Amino acid sequence: MAESTTTTRQHPLEGWEKPDLDLSRADWQSGTRNQGDVQIAFVEGFIAMRNGGRPESPSLIFTPAEWRAFVLGARDGEFDLT
Known part of the structure; x- marks a missing residue:
């Protein structure tokens, strides 16, 4: 999958215990043969998920x-609508 050219930075929030990750060079992967809307990337020991x-x-x-x-x-179906 092509890398994004946009730098995505997370902004710390009160109680936020995760690092400010630079996702601009993340290797985004889709779970449905690159046709799904949900993508994940493994970055610095964390998992990032995006649309x-x-x-x-x-x-x-x-x-x-x-x-x-x-x-x-x-x-387990915890997020199923029905």
């Missing part, structure tokens, strides 16, 4: 433990 249809929008940043909880919840 591939709007790559300029803010990215979510997960610790490995948060990512594991998210993935397990998704597999």
Whole structure:
């Protein structure tokens, strides 16, 4: 997948315990053969997730433990609408 030319910087918020990651050179990957809207990148020990249809929008940043909880919840149907 092509790298974004836009520098995406996260701004610290009160209680924010994650680093200010530079995602401009992140290797974004799609889980659905590059056709899905959700993309992830592994950066400096964290997992970043963004909307591939709007790559300029803010990215979510997960610790490995948060990512594991998210993935397990998704597999268990925690986020299903029905």
